[in-house]
Amino acid sequence: MYDKEKLKELERRKKDWEKKCYLPLTEKVPERCPSFENLSWTRIDPLFGPENVPDFDYLKDSGMPGEFPYLRGVHPTMYRGKVWTMRQFAGFGTAEETNLRYKYLLEHGETGLSVAFDYPTLYGYDTDHPLARGEFGKCGVAISSLKDMELLFRDIPVGKITTSMTINGPAPIVWAFYIANADNRGIPRTQIGGTIQNDVLKEYIAQKSFIFPPGPSMRLTVDTFEFGTRHVPRWNTISISGYHIREAGSTAVQELAFTLADGFEYVKAAMARGLNIDDFAGRLSFFFNAHNDFFEEIAKYRAARRIWARGMKELGAKKPRSMLLRFHTQTAGVSLTAQQPEINLVRVALQAMAAVLGGTQSLHTNSMDEALALPSEKAVRLALRTQQIIEEESGVASTADPLGGSYYVEWLTDRMEEESNRYFDRIARFGGVIPAIEKGFFQREIAEASYKFQQEVESGKRTIVGVNKYQLDETVGIPILKMDEKGEERQLARLKKLKADRDNNKVQRALEALRKASMGEENTMPYILECVHAYATLGETCGVLREVFGEYKEPAIF
Amino acid sequence: MMKKIRVLVAKPGLDGHDRGAKVVARALRDAGMEVIYTGLHQTADMIVNSAIQEDVDVIGLSLLSGAHMTLFTDVTNLLKEKGIDDILVVGGGIIPEEDIAPLREAGITGVFGPGTPLEGIVDFIKGNVKR
Numbered sequence: 190m191y192d193k194e195k196l197k198e199l200e201r202r203k204k205d206w207e208k209k210c211y212l213p214l215t216e217k218v219p220e221r222c223p224s225f226e227n228l229s230w231t232r233i234d235p236l237f238g239p240e241n242v243p244d245f246d247y248l249k250d251s252g253m254p255g256e257f258p259y260l261r262g263v264h265p266t267m268y269r270g271k272v273w274t275m276r277q278f279a280g281f282g283t284a285e286e287t288n289l290r291y292k293y294l295l296e297h298g299e300t301g302l303s304v305a306f307d308y309p310t311l312y313g314y315d316t317d318h319p320l321a322r323g324e325f326g327k328c329g330v331a332i333s334s335l336k337d338m339e340l341l342f343r344d345i346p347v348g349k350i351t352t353s354m355t356i357n358g359p360a361p362i363v364w365a366f367y368i369a370n371a372d373n374r375g376i377p378r379t380q381i382g383g384t385i386q387n388d389v390l391k392e393y394i395a396q397k398s399f400i401f402p403p404g405p406s407m408r409l410t411v412d413t414f415e416f417g418t419r420h421v422p423r424w425n426t427i428s429i430s431g432y433h434i435r436e437a438g439s440t441a442v443q444e445l446a447f448t449l450a451d452g453f454e455y456v457k458a459a460m461a462r463g464l465n466i467d468d469f470a471g472r473l474s475f476f477f478n479a480h481n482d483f484f485e486e487i488a489k490y491r492a493a494r495r496i497w498a499r500g501m502k503e504l505g506a507k508k509p510r511s512m513l514l515r516f517h518t519q520t521a522g523v524s525l526t527a528q529q530p531e532i533n534l535v536r537v538a539l540q541a542m543a544a545v546l547g548g549t550q551s552l553h554t555n556s557m558d559e560a561l562a563l564p565s566e567k568a569v570r571l572a573l574r575t576q577q578i579i580e581e582e583s584g585v586a587s588t589a590d591p592l593g594g595s596y597y598v599e600w601l602t603d604r605m606e607e608e609s610n611r612y613f614d615r616i617a618r619f620g621g622v623i624p625a626i627e628k629g630f631f632q633r634e635i636a637e638a639s640y641k642f643q644q645e646v647e648s649g650k651r652t653i654v655g656v657n658k659y660q661l662d663e664t665v666g667i668p669i670l671k672m673d674e675k676g677e678e679r680q681l682a683r684l685k686k687l688k689a690d691r692d693n694n695k696v697q698r699a700l701e702a703l704r705k706a707s708m709g710e711e712n713t714m715p716y717i718l719e720c721v722h723a724y725a726t727l728g729e730t731c732g733v734l735r736e737v738f739g740e741y742k743e744p745a746i747f
Numbered sequence: 748m749m750k751k752i753r754v755l756v757a758k759p760g761l762d763g764h765d766r767g768a769k770v771v772a773r774a775l776r777d778a779g780m781e782v783i784y785t786g787l788h789q790t791a792d793m794i795v796n797s798a799i800q801e802d803v804d805v806i807g808l809s810l811l812s813g814a815h816m817t818l819f820t821d822v823t824n825l826l827k828e829k830g831i832d833d834i835l836v837v838g839g840g841i842i843p844e845e846d847i848a849p850l851r852e853a854g855i856t857g858v859f860g861p862g863t864p865l866e867g868i869v870d871f872i873k874g875n876v877k878r
Contacts, residue, residue: 308761308812320790323817324761397763397787438766523766527861560861561843562813636769643770647865656862669843745786747756747769 190247191239200240211235222650228482228642229440231604237596245599250495254589258498260491260602261590262548263513268586273544274551275576276353278519280305280330281563283676284340287330290566291345297570298577301551302383303353304341305329306363311398313359313731316680325677328563329355333680334726336687338366339373348376352383353428353517353551358400359731360387361409361714365721368421372722382423384474384517387413388430390451390622393743394631396433400731403623405738407458409713414459414469416714425474427455428517434631435478436523438639441489442605444478446612447631449496454622456504466504470511477549479540480521486540487592488601490516490547496606518544519553525560529655529665533557538575545579546592552576562669629746636747684726691724699723700733707737752876754805757785757794759822762812767839771807774865775872780805791821798826798834804876808838808855815842815850823854833877839863 225233234241245251252258255265264270277294279302280287291302306329309321315333316325325331332338342352347370356363364385371381389406392399399406410427417426431448439447452473459469475493479486497514506512520540525533534557541554554572556564564572580586592598619625626632645651652658703716713734720730756772758765765787776782783801785794798806808819819838826834837857838850847858857871 308814312761320761320788322760323814323821324812327813328762328811392763397765398761436764436766438770525861560841562841636773639766640770640773643774643865653862657864664844666844669845743786745784747772747782747784 190245191243196240196243199238203236203238203240227441227485228480229442229485229608230641231442231485231601237600239596241596241600242603245603250603251593257502257509257512258495259513260495261593263494263515263550267548267589268545268580269588272580272586273549273576274301274351275299275573276301276303276517276551276553277569277573278303278305278353278355278553279564279569280307281328281670282326282330282672283680284330284332284337286326286673286676288341288343288345290569291341293566294569294573295345295350297573299573301351301353302345303553304355306354306356307331308398310363310727311356311358313362313400313727313735315684315726315728316677317684318728325680326672331680332363332366333684333728334687335366335369335721335724336683337680338370342370347371347374348380353386354383355386357386357389357392357396357398358406359727360385361413361717362721362727362730364413364424365714365717366727369718369721378421379423381421384425384428385413386430386476387427388451388476390454390626391430391433391448393626393741394434394447394451395437395439395635396430397743399741399743400735401738402741403626405734406741407455407623409734410455411459411462411464412712412714414455414472415462415464415712417472418464418469422472425472426469427472428474428476429455430476432476432478432519434635435480435521437635438523438642439635440638441480441482441485442608443612443634443638445489445493445496445605446609448475448477449493449500449609450613450616450622452497453500453504456501460504466501466506467508467511470501470506471508471513474550475514475516477516477518477544478521479518479544479547481524481536481540483539483543484592484598484601485605486543487547488598488605490518490544490549491590491593491598491602492605492609494548495602496609515550517551517553518547518549520544520555522555522559525555525557526653526655527560529661530557530561530667531665532655533560534571534575537572538579541575541579542583542585545585546590548590558667558669561667565668565670567668629744632746687724687726695723696720696725696729700725700729703730704733704737707734752780752805752872753783753801753803754780754807754872755783755785755794755798755801755803756807756809757789757797757822758787758809759789759791759794759818760810760812760814761788762810762814763787764811764840765809767811768807768809771809771839771865771868775807775869778869780872791818791825794822795825795829795831799829799831803834804878805835805837805872808836810838810840813841815840816846819850819855820853827854835872835876837868837872839868
């Protein structure tokens with residue numbers, strides 16, 4: 190895009206400037222550190238200009254918003270048409286308590302729901318399972334059956350509002366709870382909208398709430414793609430997630446590369462089943478972290494859109510919708526400090542701003558108290574207000590991709606794409622994502638990065654305000670969420686009553702039919718729906734799949 | 748030569764957040780200790796059995812799910828039941844201030860929240876190991 194002669198002249202002038210102005214000054218007044226590096230240890234130059242992006246071809250590499258390769262955003266109007274969905278991840282205790290929290294959030298201007306499940310639910314166990322001990326309702330809501338799902342969404346218009354559910358191993362079953370609840374309320378399956386996370390690959394890599402071995406897990410995932418495409422067309426059947434990879438300690442580059450590698454792996458698996466890429470790809474969605482390094486995060490989202498668009502085209506996608514990388518963002522939980530918790534409000538505001546400048550489709554802002562416990566009502570309200578201030582007051586939502594064309598941001602975007610491609614090559618040499626998981630490649634890369642970062646915090650090379658600099662001697666206390674202590678008892682009683690009241694013959698027949706189907710090659714979704722409609726519990730339904738598919742045990746690497 | 752301190756780093760319960768456990772395990776190893784990492788999803792029985800088999804001096808528990816009051820004390824109760832009183836037990840994770848004193852009382856001698864310097868954990872173990 191730049192004139193070759195002008196670029197040459199510019200390079201000469203820059204060298205001149207370095208020699209005459211920049212270097213002499215750094216000799217007189219040394220810079221604050223010997224080298225400036227972002228969170229992926231990429232060295233950042235003192236100044237960026239056109240000479241850093243000499244081959245930048247606007248029409249090929251950037252284009253308009255809503256046009257290939259979607260660098261500038263997935264919609265032509267971006268936030269001028271519709272702002273991002275404000276979607277706070279929430280859940281604790283019983284379905285009744287969480288239902289009240291959802292209503293509170295909606296009352297205060299939230300525009301989408303996002304369900305956090307407790308650990309037993311994430312592993313496909315009912316509240317009465319021995320391994321559920323101590324975990325009931327602790328880091329999410331306990332959902333053991335369709336009964337609980339009915340209570341969770343009582344008086345909430347599930348035909349109008351979209352719901353995201355962070356569930357992976359047992360995703361088909363929990364999705365079936367949601368669909369069955371809509372069925373029973375007379376809402377057509379074609380009308381409900383939302384997302385199931387359903388990204389098992391990153392479970393093996395980072396989040397670790399896996400149940401089955403990779404083979405059967407991928408089969409279940411493709412079952413949901415196929416079923417969704419045919420029967421629940423407004424549902425995102427996967428949210429391919431970098432968030433947890435980052436929280437486990439990866440760099441931004443690793444988050445980007447591993448997530449997109451997972452994404453392409455799912456597409457290939459679905460195509461191997463015989464699905465047409467343009468039939469299902471439009472319902473794949475993504476989920477990224479918003480961490481501390483402002484410009485690196487923005488470049489990450491932009492690079493992700495371009496890599497995905499180019500990769501999908503290469504895989505044969507024809508419809509523009511199939512090439513769009515639509516994503517949810519959550520601010521970085523791992524960056525929150527237990528020390529001086531109120532300062533987390535400021536961190537979250539900056540991280541959220543990066544997500545918006547990066548063109549996110551929906552956003553969760555963490556609450557200031559989350560390094561201590563689940564958020565209180567006041568803390569979550571402040572987190573939501575942060576998004577509302579960005580939308581209504583800051584002016585950043587007035588134009589698409591406001592940082593596009595910044596020499597620094599374009600350079601960093603290109604560089605992250607290149608580094609990502611290098612990771613794709615390394616993963617390909619393992620024979621793909623699953624063999625690389627089995628050899629511990631991702632796990633080791635992440636462990637290395639997180640340990641290196643922590644050592645830099647220890648040595649003081651990296652500052653965490655309030656932790657290794659600007660500490661306070663006294664503890665700053667803030668109120669912590671208190672849960673209903675009788676919740677677990679009520680949940681156990683409900684489960685017992687359910688098992689006594691339902692038609693147990695019908696449950697057994699449905700579970701046996703699911704067993705047969707999962708041993709063969711049929712799509713399991715219709716059978717799972719039969720089970721949940723008969724009020725088979727999560728533990729019972731998932732138990733059948735556990736017996737057929739077995740369980741995954743990971744190698745313990747540190 | 749002094750005997751190396753042996754530490755079992757363990758993840759009780761269903762919690763999958765293992766960044767902290769892994770970082771601490773490496774820091775303890777770099778500080779000259781012998782570290783055994785259990786991996787995820789350990790019951791109290793599994794943890795205590797590993798501790799006995801591996802003849803460790805220290806058990807380090809890590810939990811970020813909020814279930815620490817139940818799952819940490821399950822381990823110390825089981826140790827007491829078996830009459831084991833020479834293993835130092837420490838723990839870390841997302842632990843509110845008000846839970847720290849009761850955990851210490853239950854035998855989790857060192858409790859480390861977010862932001863604890865690694866050096867602090869190393870020094871604590873060196874200073875409090877019982878054998």
